[in-house]
Amino acid sequence: MEELILELKKEIIEVLNLEGMTPDDIDNDAPMFGDEGLALDSIDALELIVLLEKNYGIKLANAAAGKEVFKSVRTMAEYVSKNRTK
Amino acid sequence: MAGSLVVTGMGIISGLGTGKDKTLQALFAEKSAVGPIKHLQTTHTDIPVSEVEMTDEEMKTALHIPQSQLVTRTPLMAMIAAKEAIQQAHLQENKPKRIAFINGTTVGGMEKSEQFYLDFLGNENHKEFIAAHDCGAGTDAVADYFGIFDMTTTISTACSSAINALIIGANLIRTGKVDAAVVGGTECLSKFHLNGFNTLMILDRETCKPFSKNHVGLNLGEGAAYLVLEKAEAAQLRGVQPLCELNGYANFCDAFHQTATSPNGQGPYLAMQGALADANLQPSDIDYISCHGTGTGNNDSTEGIAITRVFGEHIPDFSSTKAFTGHTTSAAGSVEAVISILALQNNFIPANLNFSEKMDEVDITPVTKTKRKDIQHVMNNSFGFGGNDSSCIFSKIK
Amino acid sequence: MDIFIQSAAQISIQNPLCDDWFENPIAHTEGYNRSIEPDYKPFINPMAARRMGKLIKRAIATSISAKQSAGLEQVDAIITGTGLGCIENTEKFLSAMVNEGEQFLQPTYFMQSTHNTISSQIALNQKCNGYNCTYSHRGTSFESGLSDALQQMLLGRINNALVGGHDEMTPDYYNMLGKIGYWKQGELSEQILRQSSSKGSFAGETSVALIVGTNKTEHALCKLRDVDLLYKPSETALQDAVQRMLQQNNLQPSDIDALMLGLSGDCEYDAIYTNFANAFGKNTPIAWYKHIFGESFTAPAFGVYAAATCLAKESVPSHLLHNQKNEVKSPRNILLYNHFQNIDHSLILLSKC
Incomplete structure (x- = not known):
């Protein structure tokens, strides 16, 4: 998880x-x-x-769905590890 | 306002058809022009749009332009709509001394640039379209087609472009810089802005539902519409019958966010309030508001809140016609100005299609079925990206 | 009613946010030149700046700078002329779409690509709810905006306005325009531009912000008397427009101490300026500005800025003069004429305060 968190942080900054x-x-x-x-x-x-879709193959249905996922980098990482398709 | 301004001609093309008559018929029939994509080449085939029926070739034929002549879709639609307006106002037979063409557009020649972009960068093919890319190129192509204009310019304020063109034309007439102005906007669909709106996640996969609780976004549309403006005395001297008066207008900026409107709808509020003050009218004088009403949560709630701030307890009949035409972006202001004037002339309120239930954010209900009603004053709203918010008021000739 | 150009600020291929060019212009020998960027930290906080392209940063910096010089807290209107808008962001979105298909596209590039992003970002930065408009009409985009401000002041709708001309020139757009004859090839010099014996000019970038207003401020640069836009005028129609403008402002041709022309070194287009000057009167000094600021869709903004600066400093320096070497001292009135490919033409009349 820590590795994924670091990876996400780098991607977010970019x-x-x-x-x-x-x-x-x-x-x-x-x-x-x-x-x-x-x-x-x-x-x-x-x-x-867009980042989730492009890098992890996760498609969110609408902007509102992002609210829970993007609470913190940790919640984002947890969501990615559970739902990633690439 | 000193020296009243009148509209002496208007023309329109949209998904509803070519011309005022077709538009009026479609409005009465409550028939939406939003449907599956036919012309635009895109992989997003699940996104419904409202397209102009005619192909570029068919428009060239209708305009007697040789097929070999390089004209992009945006100016072609403009020529068709402007021709109807110019003919109605007899501008060619009985030319005012100085005429301006004030055109609103944002997409410009993008529909060709996106097809030939790799050529533009890599080789000499299609380089003739490079000069057609910018917004002004289309405006000048339209001016050349008619050959009656003494000045031209192009407004690009995204979705409020056409109303701002009207405001600028009106001011130029008032100061005496020109004697008449053809004002409005034109926009064809492009892959560029279809994808752009798609990245903003504000496109409805069904026909849009303005002001309805279950609204999820907008539909893009294409079209063009123009009005001929001049002073009432000038129209009388030329022996042209005015259609209505342009009674007031205002342009303000929300200054809140690049793509979202402030929670209390400050820009829209200022625009409506400003147009009323300019027209020297009270809120209670307005019989119908032709709303911007795109069908996005942000627009509908903030426009609704702004309307309640301006009109208080007594909210006039209002509707959005975006479910008919789609959101014609830079043309929306003039497309809806023509619809507003048709409503004024024919004493009816166009239906706000697909409404099912009031929004949570604001307690207002649009007119959901075509309604017969005597109309003296109609307000037309147009709001754009960047908080470019404008409103104008048309009135029956006294 | 008197209307004044209260202040002006520029970022260009000359030293930014100052008038160094008036004494010591930087000579350019390349066909393609980018603006010299100032430090933007005093103008924009980093969190707000992160989505801004170069052009937006320049527009905000020049706008703030002009407002400060005019001593204004707030303006009644923000009006921008831009031939291409934020073309850098447009290209980013367009090339991603063309090269990678219609997926994974970034919303920021799209929303920062519309032409009115410049005006609206200035409004956001300045928290200005006033009139806001953007003109995108090729070589007369800036003059259209200036005309808008003028008409509204004459009608009493506004008392002042921030009017800007802003265009960036990306490498790709430079190359594209090169394919259709915009630029000269090889090493350049002022001499080559002055000779005007071949097609094309050289590229610069434009960011000019002016404050115009009806109440003269302490450091006002000049009076803005009139702006006219003309579409494909015949030579007679153009001369008639000049006559009309002079008459309406109670001036004779002899009252014009210099013509400020859009001469750019392009043999075809410069010939039109020469005809104009000849028709006006052979003895009137001709000034130019594109040889130091370069060509762009909104380059005429530099014409207004340069002429206003000359009127304020009571001199048209010799390096701005095209047909003579002697400085024009204490100019009273300057007539500006520019045309875009002999299609869209503009006339602007400025007078000393």
Whole structure:
């Protein structure tokens, strides 16, 4: 799981263009959306949905479905390990 | 407002058909033009759209343009719609001194660029389409077809482009820069923006359901529509019968997010409020609102909230015609302006198709069946990406 | 009613956010040039900047800079001219779609690709709910925006506006335009452009922001008297438009101390400027600006910026003059004329404050 978390962090930094950030700057359990933590927004959520589909073969039906999955990097990693098709 | 402005001609092409008569018939028949993709070459065959029936070749034939002549689909649709408007206003026979063509478009020549992009980059093939890529190229192609324009320009404010074209044309007439203006917008479907909207996950896989609790997104459509604007006195001097008055308009920016509207609908609120103030009308004067009503959760709830903020307890009859035509993006403002004026002239309110239940966010219900009603003033809303929000009001000639 | 250009800011192939070019312009010898980027940190926070392409950053930096120079807290309107919009993001989305098919496409590139992204990102950054509009009409995109602001001030709909001209030139778009004759080949010099003996020009990038308004501010640059857009005018129609503009502003041709023309080194298009100047009067000094800022769809914004700067500094320096060497001292009125491929033409009249 730790390996997958690190991999996801690297991908998140790249796809969301989080300039100057390293995986160490992202807390595994901190909220990704909202006012705290990474403070990502709805467009970031769409980018993460593309990331899941492209890199792990996971298709989310709609943007709302991302809410639970993208709570933190850890919840995202757990979801990926359970549902990945590649 | 000093020196009233009138509409002396209008023309339209959309999935509903070519011309005002076909459009009116389809509205009365409550028949949606949204269906499976026929023309656009895409792998997303499960996404319904509203396409203009005619192929490019058929449009060229209808316009007496040689098949060999390079014209992309967006200006072809514009020519058909503008021709109907120009003929109705007798602009060619009885030409005002200076005429402007103010055109709204965003896709421009993209439908060809996306086909030939690898050629553009790699070899000399199809390089003639490079010059047709930008938005202004199509505008000038339309101007050349008619040969009556003294100035042209192109507005690109995404889905509110056509209303903004109308606003700019009106201002140019008011200051005396021009004597008449042909204003509106045109947009063909492209793989580029179909995929773009798809990545935003706001496309409904069924016909859209504006203002309905079960709405899940919009349908893209293509089309073009234009209005001829001039001063009332100028129309009278030319002996042309005005169709209605352009009574007021406003453009504001939501300044909240690139693709989403603020929770309290600030931009739409300011646009509607501004148009009322410009027209010197009270909210209670409005008999019908032709809404932007795309069918996305974000648009419908924020537009609804903005409407309740402007109109309070007494919300006028309102409907979105997006389930008829699809969202014709840069053309939507003028497509719906033509529909609004048809409603004004024929005293009816077009149905908001596919409505089943009120949204949770706001307690409002659109007109769901075609309704006969005397209409004096109609408000037309158009909102776009980037929070570009505009509204205008058409009124019967007193 | 008097209308003023209160302030201006630019990012270009000259030193950014300053008037260094007025004394010491950088000479360019390459056909393809990118803008010199300033440090954007004072203008945009990094979290907001992460989705912004170069063009948006430039637009926000020039807008903030112009607003600060004019001493304005807020503007009534934000109006942008852009020939191509955010073409870099358009290309990213388009090439992914063409090369990898219609899947896994990134929404950010799409939503940042629309032309009005520039105006709306400025509005977002400045929290401005006022009028917001974008013109994308080839070589007269910027002048269309300037005309819009002018008409609205004349009608009393707004008192001031932020008007910008913004275009980037990506390597791919440069190559594409090269295929249809936009650019000269080989090493360039001002001399080669001045000789104008071959087709094409050289490429620059444009980011110019102006504040225009009805209440003169302390450091106002000049008066904006008139803007006219003309579609395929005959030579007579063009001269009539000039006459009309001068008459309406109570000026004689002899009151015009310099013409600021869109000469670019393209033999075909420069000939039209030469005809224009000859018809206007052979003795009027001719100034140009594309030799230092390069050609782009919104390059005419540099014309307005350069002419406004000359009026404010009371000099048209010799390096801006095309047909003579002697500096024009204390210019009172400058008439600007530009055309895009002899299709869309624009006339702008500026006067000293």
